[in-house]
Amino acid sequence: MTLSARSVVWKAGRKIIVDGVTLKAAPGTTLGLLGPNGSGKSSLIRLLAGLRAPAAGAVELDGAAVGRMSRRRLAQRIALVEQHATTEANVTVLDVVRLGRIPHRSPLSPWTRADDEIVERALARVELADRQGQLWHTLSGGERQRVHLARALAQEPTDLLLDEPTNHLDIQHQLEILKLVAELPVTTVLALHDLNLAAMFCNRLAILKEGRLVAEGTPEEVLSEAMIASVFGVRAHVAPSPLHGRLHVQYLV
Numbered sequence: 467m468t469l470s471a472r473s474v475v476w477k478a479g480r481k482i483i484v485d486g487v488t489l490k491a492a493p494g495t496t497l498g499l500l501g502p503n504g505s506g507k508s509s510l511i512r513l514l515a516g517l518r519a520p521a522a523g524a525v526e527l528d529g530a531a532v533g534r535m536s537r538r539r540l541a542q543r544i545a546l547v548e549q550h551a552t553t554e555a556n557v558t559v560l561d562v563v564r565l566g567r568i569p570h571r572s573p574l575s576p577w578t579r580a581d582d583e584i585v586e587r588a589l590a591r592v593e594l595a596d597r598q599g600q601l602w603h604t605l606s607g608g609e610r611q612r613v614h615l616a617r618a619l620a621q622e623p624t625d626l627l628l629d630e631p632t633n634h635l636d637i638q639h640q641l642e643i644l645k646l647v648a649e650l651p652v653t654t655v656l657a658l659h660d661l662n663l664a665a666m667f668c669n670r671l672a673i674l675k676e677g678r679l680v681a682e683g684t685p686e687e688v689l690s691e692a693m694i695a696s697v698f699g700v701r702a703h704v705a706p707s708p709l710h711g712r713l714h715v716q717y718l719v
């Protein structure tokens with residue numbers, strides 16, 4: 467439930483990509499990772515998911531080193547949706563979402579009615595219940611993204627890691643998916659580019675620049691005009707929205 471990175475370093479060859487990041491996602495938090503292209507968001511998410519071993523530091527889940535947990539145990543706890551998540555061509559939507567149940571079943575345990583219900587619920591949550599039989603390769607980019615989120619929901623994780631989960635979605639689905647994710651009773655870490663959506667749906671934000679964590683806190687603590695100028699090189703006006711009260715960023719070009 468508490469996923470944390472302690473002084474985590476990851477290198478590609480000799481180049482330092484994630485540079486000593488210390489970060490904790492408290493239970494139930496929706497933590498947004500923000501930063502320019504190439505700042506290390508995806509790399510950090512893969513470290514948190516246990517897909518990569520840090521060159522230094524540690525990633526822990528409830529105090530246990532993620533690197534020492536079995537793949538199966540890890541998959542029972544952490545679900546990951548990657549930025550360019552793909553899957554084999556000749557499978558249906560239902561096949562993909564059913565994959566989410568694999569970590570919870572042993573080779574000898576039969577598929578149960580409960581598994582069916584979990585899969586159906588996950589599909590309904592992303593509004594694709596009526597597409598169960600459609601072939602994966604015929605889906606649009608946004609539909610694929612929603613199917614992968616449904617697969618992650620069917621996994622019933624305690625911790626959900628999402629790399630740009632809205633990049634292919636129309637605005638209605640961006641809002642719906644982020645609302646759904648923010649309301650889930652799980653810890654979520656998600657990489658986002660849209661500062662306004664981050665302010666609306668995340669309780670905490672972590673800002674990366676050149677692999678380093680340069681700010682962490684509530685949107686109100688972190689999303690300042692000075693931070694946007696220094697990290698993103700963009701002038702902006704930041705003020706609470708009179709409509710919904712969350713911070714609203716307007717860019718000045």
Ligand SMILES: Nc1ncnc2c1ncn2[C@@H]1O[C@H](COP(=O)(O)OP(=O)(O)OP(=O)(O)O)[C@@H](O)[C@H]1O
Nearest residue numbers: 478479483501502503504505506507508509510657
């Ligand atoms: N396996 C690798 N080999 C070499 N360089 C890599 C590797 N993986 C990542 N990088 C580099 O590390 C940097 C960070 O990449 P990463 O994908 O983590 O950034 P990001 O913040 O998610 O970017 P974006 O917003 O563009 O998705 C980039 O410069 C990338 O080219």
